[in-house]
Amino acid sequence: MPRIHVVDPKTATGEARELLDGVQQQLGVVPNFIRALANSPAALSAFLGLYGPLGRAAIDQATRERIALVIAEENGCQYCVSAHTAIGRGAGLSNDEMLRNRQGGSSDARAAAAVAFAKALNEHRGELTTGEFEAVRAAGFSDGEIVEIITVVALNVFTNILGKSTLINIDFPKVALLAGAERAAA
Numbered sequence: 001m002p003r004i005h006v007v008d009p010k011t012a013t014g015e016a017r018e019l020l021d022g023v024q025q026q027l028g029v030v031p032n033f034i035r036a037l038a039n040s041p042a043a044l045s046a047f048l049g050l051y052g053p054l055g056r057a058a059i060d061q062a063t064r065e066r067i068a069l070v071i072a073e074e075n076g077c078q079y080c081v082s083a084h085t086a087i088g089r090g091a092g093l094s095n096d097e098m099l100r101n102r103q104g105g106s107s108d109a110r111a112a113a114a115v116a117f118a119k120a121l122n123e124h125r126g127e128l129t130t131g132e133f134e135a136v137r138a139a140g141f142s143d144g145e146i147v148e149i150i151t152v153v154a155l156n157v158f159t160n161i162l163g164k165s166t167l168i169n170i171d172f173p174k175v176a177l178l179a180g181a182e183r184a185a186a
Helices: 014-027 032-036 041-056 061-075 080-091 095-102 107-122 130-138 143-166 179-185
Strands: none
Touching: 014 041, 014 095, 014 179, 032 041, 032 080, 032 143, 041 143, 061 080, 061 095, 061 143, 080 095, 095 130, 095 179, 107 130, 130 143
């Protein structure tokens, strides 16, 4: 059972209504995650203010989704694994690729470096080795792209914490966590 009320876009008022209407126009739906954030228009605005501009990032949507999947899996957030599996399909990722991503890899060498770097950032709370930075640079990522990877990780850690702590009802096709993540989440 959810621990926090989700705001109904039809009955929302003021800034929350405006923000939810914007999400509806952009996505065609308003996911429960966004509805939970709408309890605080400031929090929802902050999320959208970071999420929106990432659409113009140098790293492509498929890579951003790969990162979201590994972070959600590592943090044991079933809501986010489910959401990013659906979004990942829309970004052209296959089920096999998304499973690799959730396990910390990729069939694409450059994407594998981004996923490994993201996983290390999450696991070590940002305390990375020079070797981990050299590996992502060797895969062809610029300093700007590395900053974007860090930003995507941070944004997804936030969404994982919100999703897990509030027990938001999953409004995407449910995807089970892998066995190791289920143990970590317990």
